[in-house]
């Protein structure tokens with residue numbers, strides 16, 4: 001009998017529990033009593049930099065905060081426009097609004113559900129300061145196209161790589177494509193942890209210094225209570241830094257397991273009528289979630305739930321259809337691909353500790369729903 005498979009597994013950190021408790025004990029009883037921005041944070045930033053071709057890494061309070069810090073560091077604010085995808089997570093639009101700038105929504109591609117470079121180009125006006133594409137679910141946005149577009153129009157490029165830490169596109173790691181990229185370490189992400197946290201990644205040392213100041217109330221780390229800029233409280237937690245340092249060596253293995261599960265699902269679903277798996281391949285992929293598309297989304301979710309399989313809908317509405325962001329939608333603008341995605345998308349469990357029997361059970365249930373085959377080994 002297969003166990004119930006919730007979409008958000010409660011045992012994500014089960015094997016690291018002893019490590020976590022040991023770190024809490026050591027830091028809690030240590031003589032330093034330093035709980036933010038200490039030696040563990042510095043070592044964690046260095047270790048991440050080593051996975052990112054040496055780009056600077058500045059950890060901070062969350063992925064949302066990382067976007068906020070980048071926008072502020074780039075001086076983006078009132079009167080400016082930032083092109084964002086019409087389909088995606090709320091921080092894409094919210095951080096732009098909070099900066100005082102205006103989000104300009106452009107539709108996503110129908111296959112990858114990432115910002116369409118051609119539609120982003122069409123959304124550029126004399127007020128546009130930056131493009132902010134986001135990697136989505138398992139697929140990186142078309143960063144070479146956005147890099148070329150940003151260069152052609154003299155725009156900043158902010159890479160929302162919150163969900164894609166560990167992905168590599170054309171040999172270049174996610175996070176290192178734009179003027180700056182961001183990561184989120186919230187529990188469910190590819191390098192999630194049991195707490196809130198994020199990071200800014202940049203190859204620009206001056207931008208890194210500015211972000212470092214902004215995350216700690218505009219102080220430069222040398223002199224306390226001298227505030228060079230109006231900043232934020234977006235500091236990184238020492239317990240989480242020490243925990244992530246211990247888990248970093250296992251990240252590649254966990255990502256590879258996610259990719260293998262995804263490949264198996266995609267092979268099982270490729271010929272199913274009415275089911276569209278995400279684009280196959282490994283280049284520019286990171287299986288933070290596995291999202292398929294089907295016109296019968298709610299029926300499939302119900303069918304899987306009846307077999308103890310949890311699913312999740314990312315995202316039930318395009319961003320400009322949300323009450324908070326509708327006022328920023330350009331009159332007459334439409335997002336047919338974002339609309340279609342929000343009606344048809346369904347995410348399946350893809351966490352690395354799923355067993356082969358469990359993923360087979362999940363794939364069987366989807367195939368059963370679509371009335372099809374069971375002829376591929378996990």
Ligand SMILES: Cc1ncc(COP(=O)(O)O)c(C=O)c1O
Nearest residue numbers: 062063064089091134162184186
């Ligand atoms: C694409 C994207 N950007 C930004 C964020 C924000 O990250 P956080 O939840 O750490 O604030 C998320 C996750 O929620 C996300 O999925």
